[in-house]
Amino acid sequence: MDSQVILIAVVALAVLGFVLALLLYVVSKRFAVKEDPRIGQVLEALPGANCGGCGFPGCGGMAAACVKAADAGSLGDLNCPVGGAPCMEKVAGILGMEAAAATPKLAIVRCNGTCEVRPRVTTYDGVKSCRIANSTCMGETQCSYGCLGCGDCVAACQFDAIHMNPKTGIPEVDATKCTACGACAKACPRGIIEIRNVSGENKDAFVVTCMNMDKGADAMKICGSSCIACKKCQNACGSDAVHVGNNVAYINPEACVLCGACFEACPRGAIASLSVKGIERKVIATMPKAAGAKPAAKPAALAGAGAAAPAAPAKPAKEWKPIEVKYDAPLMPSQQILLAGPKDISNPAPAAKEVKFEDKRTDAPLPPSQLILLGLK
Numbered sequence: 001m002d003s004q005v006i007l008i009a010v011v012a013l014a015v016l017g018f019v020l021a022l023l024l025y026v027v028s029k030r031f032a033v034k035e036d037p038r039i040g041q042v043l044e045a046l047p048g049a050n051c052g053g054c055g056f057p058g059c060g061g062m063a064a065a066c067v068k069a070a071d072a073g074s075l076g077d078l079n080c081p082v083g084g085a086p087c088m089e090k091v092a093g094i095l096g097m098e099a100a101a102a103t104p105k106l107a108i109v110r111c112n113g114t115c116e117v118r119p120r121v122t123t124y125d126g127v128k129s130c131r132i133a134n135s136t137c138m139g140e141t142q143c144s145y146g147c148l149g150c151g152d153c154v155a156a157c158q159f160d161a162i163h164m165n166p167k168t169g170i171p172e173v174d175a176t177k178c179t180a181c182g183a184c185a186k187a188c189p190r191g192i193i194e195i196r197n198v199s200g201e202n203k204d205a206f207v208v209t210c211m212n213m214d215k216g217a218d219a220m221k222i223c224g225s226s227c228i229a230c231k232k233c234q235n236a237c238g239s240d241a242v243h244v245g246n247n248v249a250y251i252n253p254e255a256c257v258l259c260g261a262c263f264e265a266c267p268r269g270a271i272a273s274l275s276v277k278g279i280e281r282k283v284i285a286t287m288p289k290a291a292g293a294k295p296a297a298k299p300a301a302l303a304g305a306g307a308a309a310p311a312a313p314a315k316p317a318k319e320w321k322p323i324e325v326k327y328d329a330p331l332m333p334s335q336q337i338l339l340a341g342p343k344d345i346s347n348p349a350p351a352a353k354e355v356k357f358e359d360k361r362t363d364a365p366l367p368p369s370q371l372i373l374l375g376l377k
Contacts, residue, residue: 038070038095039063045090046080051158053081053181070095081105081179082159105180106198107162107173108274112209112281113146114168117224124150134189142222145212147171147192153184175203175276197253198274205274206251206263208233213246225284227270233262 042063050058056065062080069075075095079102080087092099120140124133130152133139139148149169154162161177162184164170171184171193185193190211198205208227212219216228229247236242241255242262249270251262263271263282273280 036067038067041094042066042091045087045094047082047087049082049158049181051082051179051181051183053179053183054079066091066095070097075100077102081181084179103197104200104203105195106175106203106205106274107178107180107182107184108194108196108205108207109147109171109173109192110194110207110209110211111145111147111170111192112225112270112272113141113143113223114170114225116168118143118146118222130187131189143212143226145190145192145214146223148190152187152189153193156183156187158183172279175274199258202275202277204258205253206256206258206260207272207274208249208251208270209272210270211248213248215247219247225269228268230267232265232267233271236261236265 039060040063043059046059046062048059052058054062054065056062062078066075066078069078075088075092075097077100078088080091085099085102088099088102118141121142122137122140124137124140126132126136128150130148130150133148133150138144139146147170149164151164151171153171154164158181159177159179161174161179162171163174165172173184180195182195185191185195192211196205196207210219210223210225210227212223212226214222216230219226219228227248229244229249231244231249233249233251234242234244238259238261239255239257241252241257242249243252244250249262251271260273263273266282267284269282269284271282
């Protein structure tokens, strides 16, 4: 009796499993999603970094977008920043298309608040994260727009293309490694990193390395290389590529012709010239010092406590010219002393001029006209 119950149960489960398997097969065939085989081919041609720099969640999304764009007739602006032009040419060959010339891009750090020009006034003792520092305090400087220096952008980069400079405290981008994926720009809580178009294989560009929107006088106190919205760069540009808005200048990469007029016109050194060779800045000899900077050292001749100060040049001796004055009334004894000669100790006193007075003396004061003539008023 027990063996029969077990046998029935096994048979029932076998039949039920077969029916369910048949049902799943029918459903899978009925609702199957056919994938274009070209997607897999394109996916193999992509580098597989899954960085998101192309604008899609990963290389799979990029491959599907390329196939869809090819069916529409053109790959358009689709570009893999990691693989570059060779990768897109291979993808275009798989899809039977021609790859369009992609505009090179580069991550730009729009801040030059180094330790020399933007002094640290406080010490951040929290978690080493720009995002946390930005949400809890203004940072270690008085600039609420500049780099916080905690290195979130460095941690976000998968290609080792950005590093913190220990001397300046500012991140620097290696143009030879940067793929313009945008991960560093997304990681920066203050948005000072911009993915922008550059020119040619050298990735040349002129960029305003400041985002301080304070008024010029306030920005000048905070940072020694801040933009003060003087509009000298805007007036010098002949291609209408530079515009000042919200108290800060911006160079439009689409209109910039790389003439360098704005670079030379900037009185603050806030505009930098970028390329794969590095970053070039204009040296400003008379750059104002930021608030909190130490005053310049005194000259060696005056630095010592016992050093004697250089003698001031001697003043030329004043020429004494006696004044002939007619008096309407006798002078008081004090006025006679004043007439004896000048009181300038730098000149030898001339011989006293003999003055004859009337026998009748009075202590009445002189009229204003006589005081003016005598130089006593």
